[in-house]
Amino acid sequence: MTKTLLLYFATAVAEIIGCYLPYCYIKRGGSLLLLLPAALSLMAFVGLLMLHPAASGRVYAAYGGMYILTALVWLRFIDGIKLSPQDWLGAAVVLCGVMIMISGWRHDAN
Structure with missing residues (x-):
């Protein structure tokens, strides 16, 4: 599960960078040179998304939750915005949901 979560985190970072630079x-x-690394980052995002072992719908559903968590980390550490207690609670709920989904995956259930 840790490997999957880290892969999701890397995928989300690539997507966020690809959108943040433009x-x-x-x-x-x-x-204007920011658009080149943005495009490369979005290409990396697509490549990373394809590395996930489950069926695409499951990958996208769980990825959405991990994207939320990564966006909050970005908000805190890149944008410098202090997170509210509701942000932290929402992040905890989302992480629980992602972990529940991932724990139910079977490699042969694609």
């Missing part, structure tokens, strides 16, 4: 270019007057 945001920096458009909204913050960043360099």
